[in-house]
Amino acid sequence: MNLIPVAVIVPLLAAALLLALEKVLPKRLADGFALLVAIFVAGLCLVISLETLDQPEAYWFGGWRIQNGVVLGIAFVADPVGAGVAAFAAILFSGTFLFAWGFFGDTGTRFHVLMLVLLAAMVGFCLTGDLFSFFVFFELMSVTAFALTAYKLESASLEGALSFTVVNTIGSFLMLAGIGLLYGRTDALNLAAIGGALDGHQADALVAMALVLILAALLIKAAAAPFHFWLADAHAVAPTPVSVIFSGIMVSIALFGAARLIWTAFAPLDQVAPAFRDLLLYLGTFSSLLGGLACLIQRHVKRLLAFSTISHVGIMLVGLAALTAPGLAGMLIYLVGHGLVKGALFMGAGILMAECQDIDEIRLRGRAKHLPLTGLTFAAGALLLAGLPLGAIHEGHHLISAAVEAQHPWIPLALALGSALTGGAVLRATGRIFLGLGPASNGEAEGPGKPEHETPGRPVWLMLIPILSFFAVACLAQGPAVTDTVLDLAQGFADHDAYGQLVLEGGSGAREPSSEGHAAPEAPSSPILPWVSVLLALLVAGLQLLRERLPAPLVWLSSLVLRPVFQGLDRLHNGRIGDYAAWLAIGLALLGGAFVLP
Amino acid sequence: MILVVALLLLVAVTGLGVVLTREPRRQVLAIAANGLVMGLLFLALQAPDVAYSQIVIGSAIQPLLFMVTLASLRTTRSDK
Amino acid sequence: MSRTARLVLFFAALLVAVPLGILGLIGLPSFGHHVSTYGDVVDAMGTDLRHVTNMVALVTFDVRGFDTLGEEFILFSAVTGVTMLLRGDRGEGTSADPVRIPHRRREGRSEAVTGTARWLGPMTLLFGIYVTLHGQLTPGGGFQGGSIIAAATLLIYLGEGYPAWRKIVRSVLLDLSEAAGVGIYLVAGLVPLLAGATYLENILPLGEVGSLLSGGLIPILNAGVALAVAGGFCSIAIEFLEETREPNEDET
Amino acid sequence: MSVLPYLIAGWLFVIGLYGVVSSRNYMHLIGCLTVIQSSTYVLLLAIGYHEGRPAPIFSDHPSGPAVDPVVQALVLTDVVVGAAVSALLLTLVLQLKKRRGTLDPDELSPERD
Incomplete structure (x- = not known):
């Protein structure tokens, strides 16, 4: 029996079962059952990934293949990269189910049902080789996510869910329209068939528009500026286990989807529009x-962590936009590293909400001194985000920087600065919450709103297990062997012709092991850049915590420069759907405009 | 063909009607009208399957959901 | 951002996007003259290969049946989300009293409404089942039939009133119907897989062209979809109507 | 004429988006979303239409060339799904009204940090 469809079917079946048995299941059983299913899916996807290492495999649903030269059915194309990303998603889900043990005590199994469907959608999204089925899984991810975001039914979570739903639903319509345009041109929905039909043709306005529409939908999901506004509203208010999944994989998986489309259907893109790239x-x-x-x-x-996700997804987008195999490899490694670290940090925030019954940094000042291990993980996460040369995040960051350095030498510097800022902000929060550093109040005595909290009384050690194991993997998954393997896989992933051959001609699609080796990443232009970034993060954290001890003129000067910037940022991210939709239109105009430029 | 063109123009107009009717209770009627015209357009485009589901859903079930929501919105006290 | 600024921003974006959009749309094949090779192949071989006459049903439930599974789960998730988000606000109350609206006289149901609904309800239900069963032959199928069945149960509400409706149409039953609907689809796909074919492969006997049982797997999948759609829309309707009820005295 | 349906689809998309941008009431906003959604249906079905050909249903006429059944199948499922998603949105609005007491998207979120 072929395993490829099973990876999607099993979580769906489990979800249907949990819904049907909701009234008769003992309470904790749903927690354990969901955990088992996630682990099973993770194992299955790993097996698929290993089995397809030498040769990707196409799986035709319903046995419909190609007749009279027309691709009829829906194909899953399992390759090591796609199955690997799916396995990573399932691993994150496993950790999350463990973390959420006892979280959803009183509301039956609906949370588990939706989470399992979300997992199935992600696996399908990674494996599918058909554009419309890609859209279906994209939409399935969105719909489950909408409902999960609003789970707490507080006004902030409802507002967040509404902006999330409206913006992402518009994104779905954009993608559907793009699919329609492509179908009108190529009469095909299969990715390889679309790629085959577009090959060798100049991309005219229609193809460009289709690409812009589909890519815009994926960038909305990936929360790249100026499509990013919904993310902070949604990720900050979702229940913590849901935030872990959202920030850990749901945004970055959209970039993976974009990579899939670009290298299968839109391969000639880079010659067409350098301005677009x-x-x-x-x-x-x-x-x-x-x-x-x-x-x-x-x-x-949690809102802080959500904004840091926007920052780090931006870095991944740079890796994708390099449109080279090394850039892609960097994005993939970064995706794993960031997902683990950010997931662990959100779980840490969840521990705060359970143990301290609050999530406001100022009010929490010094109140978490009894959670030293959580504090340590926060600090470690901050340093890794800032660019500490250790583990997967650094490895990915390095590859991404190397991929764009030649043409745009300033981009690596900007990316290092971005990481330093997010790392610094997390460090500041760590210092204030776990060590009691910084002033007791920063002018505005009372924080906004009432304390947000989550189900208390869950064992902290149980919640720490996934956090610590995520960190361990994020730090250990590095080294030349890992990098070389991923580079090799990325090269296979980016092989447009082999993919087409595999799907359309049932050809072997086997990759000759690139004996001469790939363009190994050159030594980084400045090996000290990561350290500079970490130092900068420490500096940022220190300055923010020790603000009132600085000489007055310095404070005055800095506030003169920074205050307008911060106020502007605050005013932009105002939670108003109308504004967000207007920015979405601007983003569409930008993407479209770039195609017209010479 | 003339029928298709006429229905297309009607869809354009009723769609505009939905957007410009800013009072929700009247908008429900606009939505139902738009749904019905769309259903007829789909029939004219030789898509009876889609037309049936559009007429049942777009001009009956969906407006009904809007109406029920409006009814309960009027009755909810905000327990702020 | 002020509303004016927002609109200026939006129209500025349109100024760029609309011309580009028109340029792109013009590239589409001239309306009414597009010959789709994909569609033509399906039209040409569908009846011979699967003994069905409705090619749309063939695409929905066989050629691209896996998409439909995904679409069914979108519906499933949306309904699960609705019931989860409206949980426990008013309890599963069977209170007969709608919430009182000031300045509005409450009217009883007229006998005419009850009579019409009692007559129309079963007819609609039958029609929904008919539409579902003929899905592979004539326009219609599980999606349309399921929606019509859901509408029929709403007629029970019109005719018999809310409490009776809640007694007849139980939420547990609706959950079960929904889960069974998607379950049928999932398992119907698994059976060929276990028999050595691919997932959702139509290996059942195909029957005579034009008969109710033609099409092998297609009528079964149609029935599954009808169950899920009917259960789903009924759940949504119940949850929404519950919101218009006065909470029972004994529930807080 | 030959591009009119596509332009109508584009028109529906733009006015729907305009409605979302300018909306002062969540209920109205959801209505505008349905307009955007209908634009995708018009686009897809118009692409599949072929003048003079019958519907792809051969119960009352012999099988032969017909309009494209594939786009119809794509739209068919999406109609149902679209309604379910609007129901989800309506639920969010309903709960928000209970907690905030307003439906104006611009009046919300004063307590953001």
Whole structure:
């Protein structure tokens, strides 16, 4: 029996079962059952990934293949990269289910049902080789996520869910329209068939528009500026286990999806529009800086982490926009490293909400001294985010920087700055919450709103297990062997012709092991850049915590420069859907405009 | 063909009607009208399957959901 | 951002996006003259290969049946989300009293409404089942039939009133119907897989062209979808109507 | 004429988006979303239409060339799904009204940090 469809079917079946048995299941059983299913899916995807290491495999649903030269059915194309990303998603889910043990005591199994469907959607999204089925899984991810965001039914979470739903639903319509345009041109929905039909043709206005529409939908999901506004509203207010999944994988998986489409259907893209590629690079860099700056003014810890996600997804977008295999490899490694670290940090925030019954940094000052291990993980996460040369995040960051350095030498510097800002902001929060550093109040005595809290009384050690194991993996998954393997896999992933051959001709699609080796990443232009970034993060944290001890003129000067920036940022991220939709239109115009430029 | 064109123009107009009717209770009627015209357009485009589901859902079930929501919105006290 | 600024921003974006959009749309094949090779192949071989006459049903439930599974789960998730988000606010109350609206006289149901609904309800239900069962032959199928069945149960509400409706249409039953609907779809796909074919492969006997049981797997999938859609829309309707009820005295 | 349906689809998309941008009431905003959604249906079905060909349903006429059944299948499922998603949105609005007492998207979120 072929395993490829099973990876999607099992979590769906489990979800249907949990819903049907909701009234008769003992309470904790749903927790354990969901955990088991997630672990099973993770194992299955790993097996698929290993089995397809030498040769990707196409799986045709319903046995419909190609007749009279027309691709009829839906194909899953399992390759090591796609299955690997799916396995990573399932691993994050496993950790999250463990973390959420006892979290959803009183509301039956609906949370588990939706989470399992979300997992199935992600696996399908990674494996599918059909554009419409890609859209279906994209939409399935969105719909489950909408409902999960609003779970707490507080006004902030409802507002967050509404902006999330409206903006992302518009994104779905954009993608559907783009699919329609492509279908009108190529009469095909299969990715390889679309790629085959577009090959060798100049991309005219229609193809460009289709690409812009589909890519815009994915960038909305990935929260790249100027499509990013919904993210902080949604990720900050979702229940913590849900935030872990959202920030850990749901945004970055959209970039993986974009990579899949670009290298299968839109392969000739890079020759067509250099301006378009540059625009993506700039958007990524801009997101990174914008997210980093916005981090500095947040006092709601989860909102801070959400903005840092915007910053780090920007870095991944730069890796994608390089449109080279090494850049892609960097993005993939970064995706794993960031997902683990950010997931662990959100879980740490969850521990604060359970143990201290609050999530406001100022009010929490010094109140978490009894949680030293959580504090340590916060500090470690901050340093890793800032660019400490250790583990997967650094490895990915290095590859991404190397991929764009030659053409845009300033981008690596900007990315390092973005990481330093987010790392610094997390360090500041760590110092204030776990060590009691900094002033007791920063002028505005009372924080906004009432304390947000989550189910108390859950064992802290149980919640620490996934956190610590995530950190361990994030730090250990590095080294030349890992990098070489991923580079090799990325090269296979980016092989447009082999993919087409595999799907359309049932050809072997086997990759000759590139014996001569790939363009190994050159030594980083400045090996001290990561350290500079870490130092900068420490400096940022220190300055923010020790503000009143600085000489007065310095404070005055800094507030003169920074206050307008921060106020502007605050005013932009105002939670108003109308504004967000207007920015969405601007983003569409930008993407479209870049195609017209010579 | 003339029928298709006429229905297309009607869809454009009723769609505009939905957007410009800013009072929710009247907007429900605009939504139902738009849904119905869309259903007829789909029939004219030789898509009876889609037309049926559009007529049942777009001009009956969906407006009904809007109406029920409006009814309960009027009755909810905000327990702020 | 002020509303004026927002609109200026939006129209500035349109100034760029609209011309580009028109440029792109013009590239589409001329309306009414597009010959889709994909569609033509399906039209040409569908009846011979699967003994069905409705090609849309063939695409929905066989050629691209896996998409439909995904779409069904979108519906499933949306309904699960609705019930989760409206949880426990008013309890599963069967209170007969709608919330009182000031300045509005409450009217009883007229006998005419009850009579019409009692007559129309079963007819609609039958029609929904008919539409579902003929899905592979004539326009219609699980999606349309399921919606019509849901509408039929709403007629029970019109005719018999809210409490009776809640007694007849239980939420547990609706959850079960929904879960069974998607379950049928999932398992119907698994059976061929276990028999050595691919997932959702139509290996059942295909029957005579034009008969109710033609199409092999297609009528079964149609029935599953009808169950899920009917259960789903009924759940949504119940949850929404519950919101218009006065909470029972004994529930807080 | 030959591009009119596509332009109408574009028109629906733009006015729907305008409605979202300018909306002062969440209920109205959801209505505008349905307009955007209908634009995608018009686009897809218009692409599949072929003048003079019958519907792809051969119960009352012999099988032969017909309009494209594939786009119809894509739209068919999406109609149902679209309604379910609006129901989800309506739920959010309902709960928000209970907690905030307003439906104006611009009046919300004063307590943001």
